[in-house]
Amino acid sequence: MDTNEEPRLSRLAAALVGVASVVAAVAVGHLVAGFVHPTASPVIAVGNSVRDLTPPSVTEWAIANLGDAKKALVFVGVGVALLVFGVVAGLLSRRRPWPGMALAALLGLAGLVSVLDQPSVPAAGVLAPLGSLVAGVAVFHWLHTTASRTTGTAPSRRRFLFTSAGVVVGAGVFGAAGELLAGRVDASSSRAAVGDLTPRVPAPPIPPGADFASVGTPRFLTSNRDFYRVDTALVSVPQVRAEDWLLRVHGLVDGTRTYTFADIRDRPLVERTITMTCVSNEVGGPYVSTANFVGVPLRDLLAEAGVRAGADQLFSTSVDGWTAGTPVDAVMDPNRGGLLAIGMNGEPLPLEHGFPARMVVPGLYGFVSATKWVVDMELTTFDARESYWRKRDWAVKAPIKTQSRIDVPRGFATVPAGTVTIAGIAWAQTIGIAKVEVRVDGGPWRTAELATEVNSQTWRMWRIGVDLGPGQHKAEVRATDRRGKTQVADRVPPIPDGATGWHSTDFTVT
Structure with missing residues (x-):
């Protein structure tokens, strides 16, 4: 056996070195960003870059189906990717720290590119990803060296674990401090x-x-x-x-x-x-x-x-x-x-x-x-x-299309037999709504009662009472604007210039 062979870290220790280094890099970048500009934080800048580089079809699906949850998912995805990156960097560096240090530097450069790509970040914002880069490389080298010097005894392992835990706790403190600094601009008090x-x-x-x-x-x-x-x-x-x-x-x-x-x-x-x-x-x-x-x-x-x-x-x-x-x-x-x-x-x-x-x-x-x-x-x-x-590739001028919506009965609601009130809203901004029609179960279109008009820039409420017996029913609605243009039936998705089609709802009368 070659006694000069460099010690080899266990997989767990190597992964811990990588993850702790990533956490430290993110925290230092976030702290520096708190001083210079909140959006200079590399993890935020990378999240913004992911948002901007996401294929339009994916973005459109997320807007339509996820609402604000899509924002949290972006950061969860970035966080998971960073942790995986840290684990890989550590496992590639079980004998020598250089592969992991190189990957840490690469990660820092990615943060730098993302920050430079954000037009709202001032020139001083580059200090945040640079701080992140230095912290990631330095902490990786330090933890790797510490782990390599252990003799395999319980006290040595504990020393390494305590050091790694200290890095993670310190990173948490740095990150929290960065968050506090980022919130020092008190827009709420200014608004009040x-x-x-x-x-x-x-x-x-x-x-x-x-x-x-x-x-x-x-x-x-x-x-x-x-x-x-x-x-x-x-x-x-x-x-x-x-x-x-x-x-x-x-x-x-x-x-x-x-x-x-x-x-x-x-x-x-x-x-x-x-x-x-x-x-x-x-x-x-x-x-x-x-x-x-x-x-x-x-x-x-x-x-x-x-x-x-x-x-x-x-x-x-x-x-x-x-x-x-x-x-x-x-x-x-x-x-x-x-x-x-x-x-x-x-x-x-x-x-x-x-x-x-x-x-x-x-x-x-x-x-x-x-x-x-x-x-x-x-x-x-x-x-x-x-x-x-x-x-x-969204539309250039994007005038709002005439639309209408059924608010009651809601989809799959159960209502009592007799006169069922169907009601909702319609809009055709700058033109105004002239008529709303409703049909049930594919029958004839009936003209609904319109609420008082406020102006041509606003929506208009409508309602109609329909006598219905027990069973499953389907209501559909269409609106006509003051130029005489009625909504088309063809369903077209919202992107790039607005959805078309009649809204419908299915409900049960008992």
Whole structure:
């Protein structure tokens, strides 16, 4: 036997060296990111890269079926991948530390590339993945050396286990400290300090009879808590204080303009009742809500900058780097009433809905019209720049399609025999709903009663009573807008430009 042969770590010890090194690298990167910028954390940056590189078909399926759970799954997947990577690095280094150190360096470089790929991360953000790289390589070498020097006795094994446990505990402390530092920007207190937002031009009061909530439709105005939310933020939503927020309007304009939150708040505010819809909404889906938004007309801000001829796209950017492209003619349309909104349902925008400011342009799906945490608006052309979802082959202009939904009876509900109330909502923003029809069991279409119309930018409730005997029944609904266009029956999935088809529900009468 060669007595000069280097000691060989057990598989368990080697795997522990690798995993502890990965944990230490992630924790140090997260701690440094807490000082420089939260999204510079390598694990967050890698998660964002996974999100951005995911094939569009997978992304579309996740949005439609997983909701916010998809964000947790991304991080679970990244976490599992990191642990597997650590185990592999350790097992490849049972005799010498160099293979694992090289893999640790490679992992650090992957984090660096991911951070550099995130447009919202400042230049100093590279310190986080660099710190992660150094920590991963150094801890791997240290733990491997410690494990190699054990003699196989119980005290030696305990020393190695205690050292490894200390690394993991220290990593937990570093990670927690990074999380605390990342939360030092107190956007909640800033939001509370904004106080009341009193519009000079309030929205007309919601008239009596605007909904049929008593029979099961939503209330006309959706509470901030219940308003649907779809965005690409993987962890906590961006934290931006009102006093730090700036909006830059530039590009094909006569002069670049920059606005502070105080500049916007001190202007004459207007309030508008608007229904928003997400393109990811399946037929009968939940991604539609209505609120009173308070802000300033977007067209006024663009007019002040002076929109040059040829500019057909308002390219807006969120503080987290997400982008949207909105048709300039829609923004400048006085009848549409697009807003830079700073308030929602009588209070400052909630953090998750874009505080301090967001765009709201009626009649267009949110991915081209509703940038939250907006900080940049560039007047440009659709040929010159492609927004986040357009790069993934979603539609360019994306006007909202006329749709309707049955809210009661819910699918597979059981209701008593007699007159069964069927009710729901319909929408055709900027056009308005003229008629809603319902049929049961493939019979003739019957015209439903419409609730009082609020404006052409909002949804409209409907209901109808149908006498039904015991048994299984199926109800279908279709809407017709004020231009005389009726929903088509053909089912088309939401992506790239909105779902089509009649919503239906099956229920039992007893």
